[in-house]
Amino acid sequence: MKMNRRQTEPEKVDLTAMIDMTFQLIAFFMILINFSEVERSEDIELPLSELAKPPREAAEHEMVLNLLPDGGVIYSSNQLARGDLLKPYFERKIRDAKREGKEPADIRIVIRAHEDTPTGKVQELMAECEKASLSNFALRVKERVLGTQ
Numbered sequence: 001m002k003m004n005r006r007q008t009e010p011e012k013v014d015l016t017a018m019i020d021m022t023f024q025l026i027a028f029f030m031i032l033i034n035f036s037e038v039e040r041s042e043d044i045e046l047p048l049s050e051l052a053k054p055p056r057e058a059a060e061h062e063m064v065l066n067l068l069p070d071g072g073v074i075y076s077s078n079q080l081a082r083g084d085l086l087k088p089y090f091e092r093k094i095r096d097a098k099r100e101g102k103e104p105a106d107i108r109i110v111i112r113a114h115e116d117t118p119t120g121k122v123q124e125l126m127a128e129c130e131k132a133s134l135s136n137f138a139l140r141v142k143e144r145v146l147g148t149q
Contacts, residue, residue: 061097061106063089063134067113071121090132104133112140 065086066074073080075089094104109129113122126137 061093061100061102062108062110063093064110064112065125067111067117067121067125069114069116069118069121071117071124073125086128087132090129090134094133105136107134108136108138109134110138110140 064075068074068079073086075086080086093107097104097107109126111122111125122139129135129137
């Protein structure tokens with residue numbers, strides 16, 4: 001007895017659901033990414049403090065300046081010498097805030113100074129900020145739990 005074999009077409013797989021799930025996972029992980037880590041420089045080792053307290057509220061306009069022991073500043077992944085090189089960044093931040101109806105006093109300057117940075121360098125950086133009408137400061141340190149080194 002002769003059997004006729006019919007050639008079957010390969011099954012078509014609908015990949016729509018898998019692609020949809022992939023995009024949902026991408027969106028999920030994008031939400032989980034902590035974008036505040038972007039402003040942190042790995043070159044900065046923060047000093048320890050028992051008096052450190054987290055900020056009460058998040059600032060709408062924040063400028064994170066990473067201060068190196070030699071007095072150099074890292075802002076937005078750019079290593080800058082202090083002085084006139086910071087001025088355009090200050091001016092841009094002030095313009096952005098004013099566009100949203102805010103004043104320079106509403107911009108929080110976060111200074112992340114390396115633990116080996118002399119206090120005088122921090123004060124000099126604060127003085128530069130004040131020349132640009134920026135006077136709202138927050139200093140970042142690592143919190144030391146009482147009784148530990």
